[in-house]
Amino acid sequence: xxxxxxxxxxxxxxxxxxxxxxxxxxxxxxxxxxxxxxxxxxxxxxxxxxxxxxxxxxxxxxxxxxxxxxxxxxxxxxxxxxxxxxxxxxxxxxxxxxxxxxxxxxxxxxxxxxxxxxxxxxxxxxxxxxxxxxxxxxxxxxxxxxxxxxxxxxxxxxxxxxxxxxxxxxxxxxxxxxxxxxxxxxxxxxxxxxxxxxxxxxxxxxxxxxxxxxxxxxxxxxxxxxxxxxxxxxxxxxxxxxxxxxxxxxxxxxxxxxxxxxxxxxxxxxxxxxxxxxxxxxxxxxxxxxxxxxxxxxxxxxxxxxxxxxxxxxxxxxxxxxxxxxxxxxxxxxxxxxxxxxxxxxxxxxxxxxxxxxxxxxxxxxxxxxxxxxxxxxxxxxxxxxxxxxxxxxxxxxxxxxxxxxxxxxxxxxxxxxxxxxxxxxxxxxxxxxxxxxxxxxxxxxxxxxxxxxxxxxxxxxxxxxxxxxxxxxxxxxxxxxxxxxxxxxxxxxxxxxxxxxxxxxxxxxxxxxxxxxxxxxxxxxxxxxxxxxxxxxxxxxxxxxxxxxxxxxxxxxxxxxxxxxxxxxxxxxxxxxxxxxxxxxxxxxxxxxxxxxxxxxxxxxxxxxxxxxxxxxxxxxxxxxxxxxxxxxxxxxxxxxxxxxxxxxxxxxxxxxxxxxxxxxxxxxxxxxxxxxxxxxxxxxxxxxxxxxxxxxxxxxxxxxxxxxxxxxxxxxxxxxxxxxxxxxxxxxxxxxxxxxxxxxxxxxxxxxxxxxxxxxxxxxxxxxxxxxxxxxxxxxxxxxxxxxxxxxxxxxxxxxxxxxxxxxxxxxxxxxxxxxxxxxxxxxxxxxxxxxxxxxxxxxxxxxxxxxxxxxxxxxxxxxxxxxxxxxxxxxxxxxxxxxxxxxxxxxxxxxxxxxxxxxxxxxxxxxxxxxxxxxxxxxxxxxxxxxxxxxxxxxxxxxxxxxxxxxxxxxxxxxxxxxxxxxxxxxxxx
Numbered sequence: 001x002x003x004x005x006x007x008x009x010x011x012x013x014x015x016x017x018x019x020x021x022x023x024x025x026x027x028x029x030x031x032x033x034x035x036x037x038x039x040x041x042x043x044x045x046x047x048x049x050x051x052x053x054x055x056x057x058x059x060x061x062x063x064x065x066x067x068x069x070x071x072x073x074x075x076x077x078x079x080x081x082x083x084x085x086x087x088x089x090x091x092x093x094x095x096x097x098x099x100x101x102x103x104x105x106x107x108x109x110x111x112x113x114x115x116x117x118x119x120x121x122x123x124x125x126x127x128x129x130x131x132x133x134x135x136x137x138x139x140x141x142x143x144x145x146x147x148x149x150x151x152x153x154x155x156x157x158x159x160x161x162x163x164x165x166x167x168x169x170x171x172x173x174x175x176x177x178x179x180x181x182x183x184x185x186x187x188x189x190x191x192x193x194x195x196x197x198x199x200x201x202x203x204x205x206x207x208x209x210x211x212x213x214x215x216x217x218x219x220x221x222x223x224x225x226x227x228x229x230x231x232x233x234x235x236x237x238x239x240x241x242x243x244x245x246x247x248x249x250x251x252x253x254x255x256x257x258x259x260x261x262x263x264x265x266x267x268x269x270x271x272x273x274x275x276x277x278x279x280x281x282x283x284x285x286x287x288x289x290x291x292x293x294x295x296x297x298x299x300x301x302x303x304x305x306x307x308x309x310x311x312x313x314x315x316x317x318x319x320x321x322x323x324x325x326x327x328x329x330x331x332x333x334x335x336x337x338x339x340x341x342x343x344x345x346x347x348x349x350x351x352x353x354x355x356x357x358x359x360x361x362x363x364x365x366x367x368x369x370x371x372x373x374x375x376x377x378x379x380x381x382x383x384x385x386x387x388x389x390x391x392x393x394x395x396x397x398x399x400x401x402x403x404x405x406x407x408x409x410x411x412x413x414x415x416x417x418x419x420x421x422x423x424x425x426x427x428x429x430x431x432x433x434x435x436x437x438x439x440x441x442x443x444x445x446x447x448x449x450x451x452x453x454x455x456x457x458x459x460x461x462x463x464x465x466x467x468x469x470x471x472x473x474x475x476x477x478x479x480x481x482x483x484x485x486x487x488x489x490x491x492x493x494x495x496x497x498x499x500x501x502x503x504x505x506x507x508x509x510x511x512x513x514x515x516x517x518x519x520x521x522x523x524x525x526x527x528x529x530x531x532x533x534x535x536x537x538x539x540x541x542x543x544x545x546x547x548x549x550x551x552x553x554x555x556x557x558x559x560x561x562x563x564x565x566x567x568x569x570x571x572x573x574x575x576x577x578x579x580x581x582x583x584x585x586x587x588x589x590x591x592x593x594x595x596x597x598x599x600x601x602x603x604x605x606x607x608x609x610x611x612x613x614x615x616x617x618x619x620x621x622x623x624x625x626x627x628x629x630x631x632x633x634x635x636x637x638x639x640x641x642x643x644x645x646x647x648x649x650x651x652x653x654x655x656x657x658x659x660x661x662x663x664x665x666x667x668x669x670x671x672x673x674x675x676x677x678x679x680x681x682x683x684x685x686x687x688x689x690x691x692x693x694x695x696x697x698x699x700x701x702x703x704x705x706x707x708x709x710x711x712x713x714x715x716x717x718x719x720x721x722x723x724x725x726x727x728x729x730x731x732x733x734x735x736x737x738x739x740x741x742x743x744x745x746x747x748x749x750x751x752x753x754x755x756x757x758x759x760x761x762x763x764x765x766x767x768x769x770x771x772x773x774x775x776x777x778x779x780x781x782x783x784x785x786x787x788x789x790x791x792x793x794x795x796x797x798x799x800x801x802x803x804x805x806x807x808x809x810x811x812x813x814x815x816x817x818x819x820x821x822x823x824x825x826x827x828x829x830x831x832x833x834x835x836x837x838x839x840x841x842x843x844x845x846x847x848x849x850x851x852x853x854x855x856x857x858x859x860x861x862x863x864x865x866x867x868x869x870x871x872x873x874x875x876x877x878x879x880x881x882x883x884x885x886x887x888x889x890x891x892x893x894x895x896x897x898x899x900x901x902x903x904x905x906x907x908x909x910x911x912x913x914x915x916x917x918x919x920x921x922x923x924x925x926x927x928x929x930x931x932x933x934x935x936x937x938x939x940x941x942x943x944x945x946x947x948x949x950x951x952x953x954x955x956x957x958x959x960x961x962x963x964x965x966x967x968x969x970x971x972x973x974x975x976x977x
Contacts, residue, residue: 025581025606027661030315034067036060040310042298046086049303049620049656053310054081059094059104063624063654065662065683075109077102087131099123101138107625107635120152121145130166130173130209137166137173144175144191155184155191164201169213169236176234178202183236196239208258208265210279216265217243218253227253229267231284245284257299266299268292274299304617306658320580320659339600342591343384345392345405349591349598351605352381356396358403361598361605369408383589385422385431387444393431395419400433400442413448420459421501427466434458439471439480454478454485462502462510470510472499477512491527495520503545503553511553513542519555519564529571531555531564536573536706538562548592556587561599563610574613579659579704581613582606618710621666621701625652625684626715640717644692647719652684655701655709668699692721805843812836819868823943827897828861834871834895841879849883849891858899865903865974867943867951871895873933874907874955874970882911882968885920899976907970914957914968950975 030038037057044052051062058071058079072079076094083095091103101121102111112119121138128139138145144166146153162177173184174194181197184190201207201217208216215232231244254268258279264287265279272295276288294314301307305321341352349361350369356379358369379397386392392403394410397418402411421434430441439453439461456473463469469480470488477492477499478485492499497517504510510522518532518540531537539559546554555562560577576599577585583604591598598607626633628646642649655664668685669677673695678685700712745752787809794802815833819825825833831853838851855861875893883891889910896906911917940951956969 025320025583027318027320028315029062029067029318034060034069035315036067036069036071038315039312040297040316041082041312042084043300043308043310043316044084044086045300045302046092047090048622051302051308052084052092053316054084054094056080059084064656064658064660065654065664070104070109075102075104075111075114077111085129085131087136088133093129093136095129107632117150117152120154125163128163128165130168132168132173139163139166155189164205165207165209165215167209167213167215167234169234172236174234174236176201181234181241194236197234197236197241199241206256208256210258210265211260216256216258216279218256226250229253229284231282245282247284254296255298259301262301268296268299272296302658303656304619304658318658338602339588339605341381341384341589342598342600342605343386343392344591344593345386346390348405349593350384350392351600352384352394354378354380356381358394361607366605382419383422385424387424387431388426388429389444391444393422393424395422395433413442415442415448415450421461423461423463425464425466427464430465432461432465432469434461434471439469441465453480456485459498459500460502462504467508470502470504472502474498490525491522494527494530500542501545503547505547505551505553507551511545511547513545513555514540515542516540518542519545519553521566529566531562531571531573536562536575538575538577543587544589546590546592552592554590554592554597556590558586560585561587561590575705576613577704579661579663581608617707619655619657619701619703619707620711621653621655621699621709621713623651623653623699623713623715626650638715640715641720642717643720644722647690648686648688649690649717650684650686651697651699651715653699653713654683655703657701657703657707660704663704665702666699667702668697671696671698690719692719694718801843805840808836808840808843812840822864822868823947824864825866825868826862826864827855827859827866830866830871831855831861834875837872838875838893841875845879845884848886849879849893851893851895853895855897856899859897859903865976866905867940870936870940870972871905871907873936877933878907878909878911878968881917882909882913885912885917886910901976903974903976905972905974907972908967910967913959913966914955915959916966
């Protein structure tokens with residue numbers, strides 16, 4: 001943005017070679033930002049808070065983010081808009097070069113072409129317009145016109161050519177000309193001469209109606225050298241027109257603006273001076289005076305206190321209500337300058353930059369002192385601190401020097417080092433330094449001598465050698481106590497980022513700034529607070545910390561300054577950035593002197609009153625445009641109805657926070673469609689192909705300072721369905737189809753049911769025969785395996801074992817014969833059968849394995865829920881193909897019955913596993929494929945088909961899951977009955 005001298009404050013003292021003067025912080029807007037034209041005649045703020053600008057190329061509406069421009073193509077009667085105002089009904093009226101009024105209301109322009117009532121106004125004088133509570137009065141050449149209830153009424157007024165202004169006193173309308181005062185008789189509906197009231201005005205006068213019969217009169221012909229400003233009091237009851245306080249100027253007035261909310265009269269002169277007066281006081285005292293740098297046409301204040309100035313040749317300038325001042329860095333093509341540090345010396349402020357140059361900042365003027373070392377012109381002035389002897393210690397990239405302000409001399413110290421931070425230890429009258437060569441101290445009195453505290457490279461230092469001296473290194477936080485330095489380990493592990501700055505406050509608390517994790521406040525060796533962007537800090541990248549006299553911390557970051565105030569167990573954070581008071585956001589240092597805050601950043605210096613900056617305010621959010629299909633609708637309504645063909649909606653919205661400069665986050669959702677809110681920086685949303693129904697759309701906003709809109713903007717709309725989308729008609733059609741279908745199929749229903757029953761019986765018969773065939777295969781297979789076990793015992797002449805085998809086998813056969821007729825058996829029956837089988841197998845294999853069977857207490861043991869013989873084939877495989885080949889460990893089989901949402905049977909062994917067993921079979925040229933398991937799988941498939949069950953079997957080779965384990969797990973899942 002352009003640099004302009006905006007406000008004339010105190011007299012500027014220039015006693016050095018190159019002064020750089022202050023100017024008010026402002027933001028400018030022109031056609032580059034979307035303004036219709038750089039020639040702007042007037043600005044108003046409507047009731048909602050939107051800004052309207054009248055220009056030579058139409059009207060611009062501004063919401064803080066986007067200019068929306070309107071021209072004659074949109075409905076303006078003419079593109080030259082000299083004046084504009086808002087009536088009490090929310091209409092924005094435009095006073096154009098063409099002598100015909102028009103207005104904007106709820107998204108639409110009304111003019112003489114589309115609203116015939118406006119045609120009744122002939123040759124109106126746009127200087128003479130008066131807004132009553134519900135009416136508007138216009139003056140024409142021969143008539144006065146009253147706009148009321150969307151109707152124009154014409155009244156004859158015998159002296160309209162000499163009419164100066166219209167006003168309202170005690171609910172009566174008065175028309176004041178250069179010769180008489182007339183009032184409007186409501187009974188007769190005409191103007192009549194008011195007896196006893198004499199006019200004090202002439203045709204060259206300009207007036208401002210401030211209400212209740214008080215008029216500000218501006219006298220003086222155009223081009224004259226003298227202009228007077230007087231207060232006139234009209235009192236019809238006393239038949240008096242009294243001239244009050246008069247002020248005479250020796251220069252011509254361009255314009256006057258009256259702010260009714262603040263009761264401030266602003267007078268703009270031809271020499272670009274602006275004087276603000278308190279209109280409530282009889283003496284009309286001056287409350288502000290300043291000078292603009294260009295030919296201003298109008299001034300207005302928005303609802304957040306920001307001042308907007310329009311120019312006839314320069315667009316618009318916005319001055320934040322914070323009243324911040326700035327001093328910009330002079331630009332050099334090959335040597336860009338940056339301010340790095342700031343300090344207070346006596347009653348003066350000293351600033352250091354990146355070319356080893358110091359400046360005095362006094363009365364708003366920055367004045368160069370001299371280079372502190374003629375041999376180091378490119379050295380940065382990193383830090384500056386005062387001692388109690390009124391000496392300024394300066395730390396640079398290449399060393400240290402002392403500045404004596406009384407003698408205005410520099411004294412270099414022959415200690416080469418790269419200084420990173422300086423602190424004054426008042427208890428020991430010494431300066432503490434953080435440098436690339438490590439932390440060290442120098443006594444302030446006597447010959448400067450460096451005393452090293454550590455050899456670690458340091459970035460910052462704080463505290464006192466009499467208590468605890470803290471210093472930050474690349475490896476973490478250290479403290480120096482008792483002539484030794486040690487790393488801090490109790491709380492610094494929470495930082496999780498490199499420490500960049502340190503400071504201690506009056507309560508002996510340690511403030512720690514980090515490179516990427518915000519700020520920590522340490523008290524009694526514990527982290528009391530962690531401040532970050534999550535709880536209000538402007539940035540997690542901290543560059544410097546300043547503690548003011550009230551123990552408030554000012555954090556310099558790459559995104560502005562954060563002011564942290566702590567009261568008991570509560571804290572508050574205020575953000576200062578280029579949106580409200582800073583030159584730019586890359587802040588290097590902060591200094592607070594009483595109420596004034598000085599902020600040193602890359603491109604300049606800002607200074608302001610800290611109590612004038614308030615970022616805590618509510619702002620409105622509005623829905624500005626609704627588009628359904630190709631139709632754009634007025635936003636004044638809150639309830640809409642659309643046809644089913646208009647089911648694609650675009651909704652635009654604006655949050656009116658002018659300081660945010662467009663950086664506003666929105667939260668929106670449609671109730672019932674997406675209750676989860678959407679967060680975005682876009683100010684519009686489109687919903688496509690919405691189904692018929694009633695919808696409620698809500699949107700709220702958060703500005704750049706974290707302030708939230710005072711309420712959510714809301715609209716309700718209905719998508720009307722087509723006849724076939726109406727629910728009761730849809731059900732009626734479905735019912736009719738059902739009735740027809742029933743009638744058509746009724747005569748065939750009995751035949752269909754008969755065929756279906758026969759087909760079902762046939763299918764069950766076929767499946768039952770298949771199942772019996774499988775049973776006949778399972779029984780011989782099982783018996784064969786058991787006899788092999790008994791035969792083996794007899795061959796070994798073990799009579800006792802053979803008898804035990806035969807007893808167990810007989811019991812097993814009896815159980816097998818009884819259970820083979822059943823498709824499903826109980827868990828108790830399966831338990832008894834498997835226990836007998838495992839005992840037989842255990843004896844047959846010389847107790848080479850152990851087994852256990854576990855059943856959850858919640859499992860119903862008596863319910864027939866398990867397919868008969870479902871476990872035996874898998875146990876057989878575990879023994880013969882898994883445990884049998886174990887060499888160094890004993891086999892183990894575990895069987896579990898677990899109840900979850902299903903019944904789950906888990907068979908787990910520690911055998912060699914499926915993959916290892918397959919390799920053994922391949923080496924023996926055996927193609928093993930368990931017949932028992934194949935039969936069981938076929939049987940399970942048949943059971944699922946017949947009884948509509950969902951029995952699933954899963955076999956897992958445990959070695960595939962973990963190379964350190966072996967064995968097989970079989971999981972059988974059955975739905976609960």
